[in-house]
Amino acid sequence: MNFICPDLEEIKLHYPDVRNIEYKFKGGFKCVYKAEFTNDIHEALKTVFISDKPENVSAEKQDEIESSVKRVIREVNILKKSDNPYIVKLGQIETSKVNFGNGQFIVYSEEYIDGEDLDKLIHQQYKPPETELRQLAYCLFIAIDELWNEYKIIHRDIKPANIIKTGLSDRPFVLLDLGIAYVIHETAITRDQNIIPGTLHYLAPEMLKPNFRESIDYRSDLYTSALTIYEYATRVHPFRKRDNHAVNTLTRILNEKPASLKSLRDDLSDEFCGMIDQLLKKIPAIRPSNLKKLISFMES
Amino acid sequence: MKLFAQHGYGDGNKINEGLERGYIQGVIFRPRDIGRDRIFERCNEIRNKYSGAEIYFDPQYYGGVLYSRVNVKLGKLEEYTDYFNRVILSELETESNIKNVLENTYNFVTQLNIDGVIAPNIVIRRSFDSRESVISKNFIRYTKSQLTGVDKPVFATLAVSRDALTNSEELNEFLNDITTLQNPPDGFYILVNTNSVDSRSEIYNADVIAAWLFLNYSLNVNGFKVINGYSDIVSAFLGSVGGYAGATGWWSNMRTFSLDQFLELSSGGRLPVQRYLSKALLNRLRFDEYHAWRQFVPEIQNGLESDKIFEEDETEPDRSEEVFQSWESISSLISELGGDENDVGLDKVNALVRNAVNLYDRIESSGFSPHQNSNREHLEPILEGIEIFKKWAEI
Numbered sequence: 200m201n202f203i204c205p206d207l208e209e210i211k212l213h214y215p216d217v218r219n220i221e222y223k224f225k226g227g228f229k230c231v232y233k234a235e236f237t238n239d240i241h242e243a244l245k246t247v248f249i250s251d252k253p254e255n256v257s258a259e260k261q262d263e264i265e266s267s268v269k270r271v272i273r274e275v276n277i278l279k280k281s282d283n284p285y286i287v288k289l290g291q292i293e294t295s296k297v298n299f300g301n302g303q304f305i306v307y308s309e310e311y312i313d314g315e316d317l318d319k320l321i322h323q324q325y326k327p328p329e330t331e332l333r334q335l336a337y338c339l340f341i342a343i344d345e346l347w348n349e350y351k352i353i354h355r356d357i358k359p360a361n362i363i364k365t366g367l368s369d370r371p372f373v374l375l376d377l378g379i380a381y382v383i384h385e386t387a388i389t390r391d392q393n394i395i396p397g398t399l400h401y402l403a404p405e406m407l408k409p410n411f412r413e414s415i416d417y418r419s420d421l422y423t424s425a426l427t428i429y430e431y432a433t434r435v436h437p438f439r440k441r442d443n444h445a446v447n448t449l450t451r452i453l454n455e456k457p458a459s460l461k462s463l464r465d466d467l468s469d470e471f472c473g474m475i476d477q478l479l480k481k482i483p484a485i486r487p488s489n490l491k492k493l494i495s496f497m498e499s
Numbered sequence: 500m501k502l503f504a505q506h507g508y509g510d511g512n513k514i515n516e517g518l519e520r521g522y523i524q525g526v527i528f529r530p531r532d533i534g535r536d537r538i539f540e541r542c543n544e545i546r547n548k549y550s551g552a553e554i555y556f557d558p559q560y561y562g563g564v565l566y567s568r569v570n571v572k573l574g575k576l577e578e579y580t581d582y583f584n585r586v587i588l589s590e591l592e593t594e595s596n597i598k599n600v601l602e603n604t605y606n607f608v609t610q611l612n613i614d615g616v617i618a619p620n621i622v623i624r625r626s627f628d629s630r631e632s633v634i635s636k637n638f639i640r641y642t643k644s645q646l647t648g649v650d651k652p653v654f655a656t657l658a659v660s661r662d663a664l665t666n667s668e669e670l671n672e673f674l675n676d677i678t679t680l681q682n683p684p685d686g687f688y689i690l691v692n693t694n695s696v697d698s699r700s701e702i703y704n705a706d707v708i709a710a711w712l713f714l715n716y717s718l719n720v721n722g723f724k725v726i727n728g729y730s731d732i733v734s735a736f737l738g739s740v741g742g743y744a745g746a747t748g749w750w751s752n753m754r755t756f757s758l759d760q761f762l763e764l765s766s767g768g769r770l771p772v773q774r775y776l777s778k779a780l781l782n783r784l785r786f787d788e789y790h791a792w793r794q795f796v797p798e799i800q801n802g803l804e805s806d807k808i809f810e811e812d813e814t815e816p817d818r819s820e821e822v823f824q825s826w827e828s829i830s831s832l833i834s835e836l837g838g839d840e841n842d843v844g845l846d847k848v849n850a851l852v853r854n855a856v857n858l859y860d861r862i863e864s865s866g867f868s869p870h871q872n873s874n875r876e877h878l879e880p881i882l883e884g885i886e887i888f889k890k891w892a893e894i
Contacts, residue, residue, distance in 0.1 A: 414672065416679055417679075456893045477720060480892070480893055481893060482671055482891065483671075483675050484671055484675045484717045484721075485713075485716060485717045485891075487720055487721060487722070488678050488679050488721050489721060489722045
């Protein structure tokens with residue numbers, strides 16, 4: 200995505216009460232900063248690019264943007280009700296649209312979670328034991344259960360980089376980025392059916408089908424959870440190959456059966472590996488969908 | 500995988516005897532062939548005599564769709580006025596009417612001494628993309644919520660034509676919907692509707708076999724118990740992918756499901772020839788073929804207790820006995836194929852089919868020409884169906 204992150208001065212100007220803003224990273228449509236608020240609390244401040252500045256888009260397009268932003272804010276605010284320990288909490292900045300130097304952004308903040316994301320741990324060649332993998336699955340399934348059954352929301356972007364291992368016993372893993380960037384880009388801001396939400400390597404196969412938006416449900420999140428657990432356990436992404444061309448990757452997601460988890464981690468139990476393999480099936484109807492049973496399976 | 504008797508006309512002592520001998524583990528009654536007063540007594544009788552037997556009652560609500568046909572033959576089903584009536588599809592487009600049908604049926608069915616409640620539904624006759632499909636899905640959606648105060652599992656009926664099953668895209672979408680219901684049933688009672696119970700190709704078609712396997716597999720993965728009605732020999736294959744039970748009876752209209760069972764058809768009225776079910780050939784042979792072929796290819800004999808029913812050469816066995824040979828053979832097949840991982844069970848089916856091909860080769864090279872329903876036409880679709888299923892299920 201071709202856009203420039205808002206610079207620190209611009210942000211400070213817009214949020215004078217926020218101190219010590221520190222740029223962290225850019226990914227997809229999003230730029231992430233660490234910031235300190237008046238009560239000494241640190242939060243992750245996030246800006247999501249939505250469009251060029253108003254003067255550079257047509258009046259019709261700008262109308263669409265305004266109405267879509269309202270919808271996004273409504274949806275994001277639903278999440279304020281959640282007190283699920285495994286889902287990141289929204290922060291002090293009210294979600295709103297802000298014009299920065301090079302475009303229009305949605306800005307919001309989340310609690311700042313200390314810990315390491317799973318992507319980093321994978322690159323450090325960390326090999327988690329089964330108890331930890333079950334704990335990770337448990338946290339993710341509880342989060343998916345709440346998002347779907349309470350708010351009818353699908354995360355759509357579960358991947359190692361969006362999960363923090365905290366080292367805390369009451370919330371060992373926390374799921375970040377409630378797909379907000381994709382809520383935004385699923386609205387009339389872009390009606391392009393060719394734009395696929397989510398990160399290429401972490402797309403569920405059904406998200407590559409035409410009109411998938413009409414029938415997608417939480418089983419896509421179960422799939423990406425299993426994919427994340429698989430990669431975290433093995434340090435191997437089943438569809439990322441040396442040839443990393445997007446079309447080839449998408450073809451593999453649609454057609455290639457991943458090697459069984461057991462074949463790469465024979466120290467893990469058959470039951471656990473079987474469950475993760477089953478959640479990675481291409482057709483949603485043959486992924487186990489009973490969240491209560493899945494949660495209890497991981498607890499056991 | 501359990502095998503149940505698919506009840507029908509002319510029960511006599513067959514079900515009792517089948518349970519007694521241990522060939523079947525339960526029964527699914529159908530009201531078309533048993534009066535409203537008698538059903539109470541019959542369920543109690545089985546419960547008292549065979550404590551381990553599972554008892555179910557298929558309300559056959561779907562039969563009401565043919566109510567106005569001139570040649571309709573609803574039998575004793577019309578005695579069940581508690582819930583059975585003419586089915587008018589347009590009325591079932593209203594959810595409250597569906598809830599009423601479920602409630603009325605449950606009010607009657609739950610009085611019976613049964614192990615689980617089979618819910619009413621209609622048959623999806625054409626495709627999953629149809630008005631009937633929407634109605635059927637709504638029946639399934641409310642199957643559990645309308646049953647209150649009863650501590651028994653409830654099975655949603657999913658009755659679908661073999662033609663609809665051949666559209667895998669639509670089947671997947673339908674399955675996607677029914678596997679994520681807010682208040683799901685405990686299980687499913689699957690019926691595959693055919694256009695004719697006498698044509699093997701209606702069921703022995705690669706796409707139909709694959710879809711039937713896939714239904715069992717998907718529903719089992721999602722935690723549902725699956726009872727397959729009228730599944731006959733196919734029961735054994737369905738068990739190897741997670742099916743809980745299959746069922747079959749003594750006439751062809753209890754071995755293959757068709758709405759035609761409610762129509763009076765001019766068949767000429769001749770009784771069918773008695774047939775021996777050969778596990779090795781995965782098929783039923785005319786009794787005279789059995790006697791002739793076994794001299795040259797003895798492997799077609801099952802070596803089971805019930806073989807003795809067909810011991811007498813030249814003469815047809817007692818007609819009321821034939822079903823025991825069928826039940827024992829299918830039960831034995833189920834035991835051989837069950838209890839393994841899906842891929843192992845299906846590999847065993849594959850091996851069985853390949854063996855059957857060899858046996859047919861030997862039969863034909865001995866100079867025999869099998870009759871139409873005894874030949875090998877079912878084998879290729881089974882093999883192909885398993886391959887299609889394995890591809891879908893990524894096994």
